[in-house]
Amino acid sequence: MDRIVICRCEEVDLEEIEQTLINYQCSMREIKLRTRAGMGYCGGRTCRPALNAILEKVSGEKQPHQIPLKVQPPVRPVSLGRIGETNYE
Amino acid sequence: MNSHRILDHPVLGKLTIEKEIPFTFDGKKYTGYEGDTIASALLAQGIRTLRVHEESGSPRGIYCNIGHCFECRVTVDGTPGIRACLTELNPDMIIESGKQQFSPFKSTENQDDLPRTYAEFEKQLKGEKEDEPDV
Numbered sequence: 001m002d003r004i005v006i007c008r009c010e011e012v013d014l015e016e017i018e019q020t021l022i023n024y025q026c027s028m029r030e031i032k033l034r035t036r037a038g039m040g041y042c043g044g045r046t047c048r049p050a051l052n053a054i055l056e057k058v059s060g061e062k063q064p065h066q067i068p069l070k071v072q073p074p075v076r077p078v079s080l081g082r083i084g085e086t087n088y089e
Numbered sequence: 090m091n092s093h094r095i096l097d098h099p100v101l102g103k104l105t106i107e108k109e110i111p112f113t114f115d116g117k118k119y120t121g122y123e124g125d126t127i128a129s130a131l132l133a134q135g136i137r138t139l140r141v142h143e144e145s146g147s148p149r150g151i152y153c154n155i156g157h158c159f160e161c162r163v164t165v166d167g168t169p170g171i172r173a174c175l176t177e178l179n180p181d182m183i184i185e186s187g188k189q190q191f192s193p194f195k196s197t198e199n200q201d202d203l204p205r206t207y208a209e210f211e212k213q214l215k216g217e218k219e220d221e222p223d224v
Contacts, residue, residue, distance in 0.1 A: 009159070011142055042157070042160075045157060046152075046153070046158045077159070079170075
């Protein structure tokens with residue numbers, strides 16, 4: 001099977017996520033910390049739905065007690081200069 | 090030059106070219122048209138690799154094309170992280186693609202032999218037998 005990249009920012013493929021899920025029986029947040037999937041430049045905006053779908057597929061059920069992948073500001077990458085409101089750029 | 094453009098679209102009609110805009114990508118000079126984004130101007134020239142992955146060096150280009158995924162980010166006039174798909178082409182823009190970066194701290198050989206904590210490091214230094222690391 002061809003390599004299916006799920007998180008393009010950190011280049012994590014489907015096989016790695018599935019293997020980690022099987023090995024550690026963990027939540028999606030732990031997958032994120034172990035593989036860095038969803039921690040890249042785009043802030044997980046592209047692959048977060050896919051990651052949650054993989055967890056559902058592998059575990060076979062909806063996870064009621066899982067710690068979900070949360071979205072936290074800044075939701076887009078900004079420069080430190082812009083946060084500090086200086087005219088750096 | 091602009092050979093990849095659709096000149097006669099069945100719905101949108103014929104392409105009307107307003108004004109040519111010169112720009113530079115990775116040191117080479119190209120020409121786009123007014124109203125082009127950086128990504129569309131480069132795509133028209135057949136350039137699909139806008140950057141490479143910082144660690145692995147695998148090629149990246151337009152992915153979502155709506156400013157969502159940041160896959161097409163390039164450096165424009167010295168400002169990094171500019172999305173090529175959303176940024177309109179300006180005359181004499183100097184655009185640089187993203188390059189592979191060094192990853193000096195990524196160890197793959199003997200990874201399991203390396204100490205994980207300072208306490209483990211001290212033990213290895215004294216030549217003591219290593220405990221199972223706490224996970």
